[in-house]
Amino acid sequence: GQQLNQSPQSMFIQEGEDVSMNCTSSSIFNTWLWYKQDPGEGPVLLIALYKAGELTSNGRLTAQFGITRKDSFLNISASIPSDVGIYFCAGRYNNNDMRFGAGTRLTVKP
Amino acid sequence: GAGVSQSPRYKVAKRGQDVALRCDPISGHVSLFWYQQALGQGPEFLTYFQNEAQLDKSGLPSDRFFAERPEGSVSTLKIQRTQQEDSAVYLCASSFTGGFGNTIYFGEGSWLTVV
Numbered sequence: 599g600q601q602l603n604q605s606p607q608s609m610f611i612q613e614g615e616d617v618s619m620n621c622t623s624s625s626i627f628n629t630w631l632w633y634k635q636d637p638g639e640g641p642v643l644l645i646a647l648y649k650a651g652e653l654t655s656n657g658r659l660t661a662q663f664g665i666t667r668k669d670s671f672l673n674i675s676a677s678i679p680s681d682v683g684i685y686f687c688a689g690r691y692n693n694n695d696m697r698f699g700a701g702t703r704l705t706v707k708p
Numbered sequence: 709g710a711g712v713s714q715s716p717r718y719k720v721a722k723r724g725q726d727v728a729l730r731c732d733p734i735s736g737h738v739s740l741f742w743y744q745q746a747l748g749q750g751p752e753f754l755t756y757f758q759n760e761a762q763l764d765k766s767g768l769p770s771d772r773f774f775a776e777r778p779e780g781s782v783s784t785l786k787i788q789r790t791q792q793e794d795s796a797v798y799l800c801a802s803s804f805t806g807g808f809g810n811t812i813y814f815g816e817g818s819w820l821t822v823v
Contacts, residue, residue: 643812694764
């Protein structure tokens with residue numbers, strides 16, 4: 599089953615608002631990743647974090663690797679309609695083992 | 709190819725039927741992963757290959773699930789005697805190597821419905 603606790607499960611926001619979602623784990627990870635999945639598609643990587651405390655941006659997206667290595671957050675600023683989708687956090691401990699959260703479903707109202 | 713390609717995209721199987729799902733990774737990618745994604749859930753790890761070697765199959769839910777990658781490129785996930793609980797999206801992913809810095813690219817998935 600899922601080992602990562604991702605919250606919130608869903609969000610309904612107005613276009614232009616900022617969004618914040620996070621992921622926690624009882625286990626430490628060496629890498630944290632954030633993916634977006636559109637309906638009928640596979641997950642697409644948004645941001646990868648490789649060091650505890652690292653803060654990384656990709657356009658309007660900002661993510662941080664928690665210093666305890668057990669948590670991460672993703673912020674989306676000034677949301678737009680195409681931000682709609684399901685966002686997943688994922689943690690990697692070793693090369694072949696990547697665990698996913700249950701996802702945050704984002705709806706953006708124009 | 710340009711991306712990870714999976715076939716079939718959609719499969720409806722009768723309970724008890726065997727199914728085979730195919731994955732064509734990105735050319736040159738050494739690492740290949742299979743994930744199972746139930747409706748409303750995140751992907752769950754099934755198995756991992758490095759070239760033709762299956763290095764981790766700890767996520768395969770039962771001995772009805774079998775994966776192979778005989779020549780180190782195309783992989784097949786086989787499910788024998790399908791059950792209704794096998795209904796899910798099966799995602800294949802690949803990366804250049806297994807190192808942390810290598811992006812894992814996902815295919816669009818094979819949607820399996822067992823009736």
